[in-house]
Amino acid sequence: MRLFLIFFTILLTAHFGCATSPKSRLEAPEPVFVQWEIVDATGIGVQTGPLLEKAARDTLETRGFELSDNSNAPWRVTTKARVSRMMRVDRAYRWVVTGTTTTLGPDGLEKTVKWLHAHHLDVEYAAEPRVLEALAFRIADEIDNSAGPLVDTYLRAGAPVEKAVSKATPKAEEARPQAAKVQPTPDVPGDLIYFVMVDRFENGDPANDEDADPQDPQAFHGGDLRGLINRIEWIHQLGFKTIWLSPVFTMRDTPFYGHGAFHGYWLENPFEVEPRFGDEATLVELKNALEARGMRLILDIVVNHVAPESERVKTHPDWFHTNGPIQNWDDPKELETYQVHGLPDLNQSNPEVYAWLFESTKKWVELLEPDGLRMDAVKHVPNTFWKRFNAEIQGVSKKPLFILGEQLSGDVTEVAKTANNGGFNAMFDFPLHFAMVDVFCKDASPGKLASVLAQDHLYGAQMGAHRQGLVTLLDNHDLSRIVTSCVGDRGRVLQAMRFMFSVRGTPSVIWGTEVGTDGSGEPENRSSMRFEDGHPMTSSIQDLAKQRARHRVLETGVDHVLALSDEFFALLRVGDEEAALVVVNTSAALKTVLLPPELQPQRMSVDVPANTTDLVIIDVPPDALKKLKNRIQTPESAKVRVEARGVELKPGQKLVFAGSLEELGSWDPMNAPEFEVKNGMLVLELALDSGEVAAGKLVVVDGQNSTWEERADRYFLARPGQILLRLDWQR
Numbered sequence: 001m002r003l004f005l006i007f008f009t010i011l012l013t014a015h016f017g018c019a020t021s022p023k024s025r026l027e028a029p030e031p032v033f034v035q036w037e038i039v040d041a042t043g044i045g046v047q048t049g050p051l052l053e054k055a056a057r058d059t060l061e062t063r064g065f066e067l068s069d070n071s072n073a074p075w076r077v078t079t080k081a082r083v084s085r086m087m088r089v090d091r092a093y094r095w096v097v098t099g100t101t102t103t104l105g106p107d108g109l110e111k112t113v114k115w116l117h118a119h120h121l122d123v124e125y126a127a128e129p130r131v132l133e134a135l136a137f138r139i140a141d142e143i144d145n146s147a148g149p150l151v152d153t154y155l156r157a158g159a160p161v162e163k164a165v166s167k168a169t170p171k172a173e174e175a176r177p178q179a180a181k182v183q184p185t186p187d188v189p190g191d192l193i194y195f196v197m198v199d200r201f202e203n204g205d206p207a208n209d210e211d212a213d214p215q216d217p218q219a220f221h222g223g224d225l226r227g228l229i230n231r232i233e234w235i236h237q238l239g240f241k242t243i244w245l246s247p248v249f250t251m252r253d254t255p256f257y258g259h260g261a262f263h264g265y266w267l268e269n270p271f272e273v274e275p276r277f278g279d280e281a282t283l284v285e286l287k288n289a290l291e292a293r294g295m296r297l298i299l300d301i302v303v304n305h306v307a308p309e310s311e312r313v314k315t316h317p318d319w320f321h322t323n324g325p326i327q328n329w330d331d332p333k334e335l336e337t338y339q340v341h342g343l344p345d346l347n348q349s350n351p352e353v354y355a356w357l358f359e360s361t362k363k364w365v366e367l368l369e370p371d372g373l374r375m376d377a378v379k380h381v382p383n384t385f386w387k388r389f390n391a392e393i394q395g396v397s398k399k400p401l402f403i404l405g406e407q408l409s410g411d412v413t414e415v416a417k418t419a420n421n422g423g424f425n426a427m428f429d430f431p432l433h434f435a436m437v438d439v440f441c442k443d444a445s446p447g448k449l450a451s452v453l454a455q456d457h458l459y460g461a462q463m464g465a466h467r468q469g470l471v472t473l474l475d476n477h478d479l480s481r482i483v484t485s486c487v488g489d490r491g492r493v494l495q496a497m498r499f500m501f502s503v504r505g506t507p508s509v510i511w512g513t514e515v516g517t518d519g520s521g522e523p524e525n526r527s528s529m530r531f532e533d534g535h536p537m538t539s540s541i542q543d544l545a546k547q548r549a550r551h552r553v554l555e556t557g558v559d560h561v562l563a564l565s566d567e568f569f570a571l572l573r574v575g576d577e578e579a580a581l582v583v584v585n586t587s588a589a590l591k592t593v594l595l596p597p598e599l600q601p602q603r604m605s606v607d608v609p610a611n612t613t614d615l616v617i618i619d620v621p622p623d624a625l626k627k628l629k630n631r632i633q634t635p636e637s638a639k640v641r642v643e644a645r646g647v648e649l650k651p652g653q654k655l656v657f658a659g660s661l662e663e664l665g666s667w668d669p670m671n672a673p674e675f676e677v678k679n680g681m682l683v684l685e686l687a688l689d690s691g692e693v694a695a696g697k698l699v700v701v702d703g704q705n706s707t708w709e710e711r712a713d714r715y716f717l718a719r720p721g722q723i724l725l726r727l728d729w730q731r
């Protein structure tokens, strides 16, 4: 049955593979150098064979390439793979090829795809060439998945910007976008983002206060754009360059069922500035004041809904979905076309709605030339809308926009899918947010952090060469403040901060973090700013911001996990000028990390005291760093032998190890590798790449039923050579 299912999946994949639209190809033939590095489970080289080479050549020729022997050709495709036998399935053996294909093209174009393909044979040994032959076309498809998008980007690079603009008319419905023109996220060194909820920041103009009441947590408090202009220096002094403003457009201003309207997300008219906040001239003045300090602006854009009870629902009933509130939060269709907490849900596929949303956003992009747009409620709007809207708004901006999506999900696969399909070059890193809160406030294993970082490869190249499009956060205005999540333990909050400011991405904080503002939910987490001098959190954040600005390795470093266990995580970040070691020790004992040989002339090891999160900068000559970088980017074979104990299998039951890697079935126990009985012991042998980080659990599978062990996920690091994991069921 299981075999049948696997073959069925393969057939389906093959079918869809044939159904794709015609492929774009280069206008004139361009030389490409093709390189293979294929090894068996023990690391010995395996020949590609004529069929695989032919499949690769045919694929590349379909794209207009011409194979070249010159290793300096303008295009270069490198496939690194390992062929290994994974396990016995009934009377056959499951062979797996795992690999990466990287295409390098002109103008710094680069795309890497990571893949896995399986094939069943009744041969147990030395079948590597047969497996490659059987999977030749599938591997060739991966080459296309790597090279194809670059051909698209390359061809589009010369496309005039006006084209994108002219599509943005109310009648543009027929002119569906061909493909999203996803600008890579702008590389902004030393960037950090500070969120200001305008009404809650500073009241600079009492004349626009109307019925503001700072004593009422659900009322407007009087904050405005003038107040923010007066306080830019506060944010600048903290070390932040970018301000993300909550929505500043005309909004509902009375509570709805007891919920305050001050946050600005209850949109009335996106073409006008909310009079309580100021006017267009003040908004322009704010932008100019930021620019004068070398600071940047991100506007908050709401396209999913309008204000509750908005007049627009009566005047334009055809602009809205009429499905009622979301009942089933697991149903993707309901998420997109039903109401979020009763907010009138805009139908973006109505051309008038699209034009209203696009033209209003365009107005502010042209007037203010912001550096970015923060897109609200991304998961409640179809990706087809985002793909078109993001490309077209990028098309009217004079500079590359940082288009930052808010998708509240802890699942990297989901967030990455939206980023890639919706044409976002930046996303809030909610998966890392949840991991940081769990680890630093709730005693979860630091393996959780490692496991999120290890999935970065799921995001497309548009997130930036250093993943600067991933905006990291410890809290926001929809979540519990970090101080509250950590139950007021400032030491834990600081460890979380230190970690966030030491790893990849662009850190963000929200107003008040620097003075210890707390609050578990609305409206407590949205209290007004206290401008308090000398708060200890202020100097901590300033120090972290300075450190990040001083050590570019913290933004650009290539990551390499040195150690990982239930209570310890050591991440080495290798830059061009120095290396940085990020360590998280949640145990009650001192831990010592041995540094790689390339760094040992400078330093042998680093001691990490109990319950400590730290950053250690290591000065290393550039040639040693280069050597180290090369080594870590070339994974070695890592064999993992897993022995399971304390499991009693009944007839018909089997034990599997399901987890985050594709080799572990991507958490699907039906696809996860099975333990075999060897000398009376349950044993599983995995062939992985060194440096891979896995999260997993033991699962007993009985037909279609699965029983997971009741404990936190287990984490491990695949090291070069052989490692042994002894796992006791549920302990």
Ligand SMILES: [Ca+2]
Pocket: 203, 204, 205, 206, 207, 208, 209, 222, 223, 224, 276
């Ligand atoms: Ca005011």
Ligand SMILES: [Ca+2]
Pocket: 304, 335, 336, 337, 338, 345, 346, 380, 381
């Ligand atoms: Ca919606």
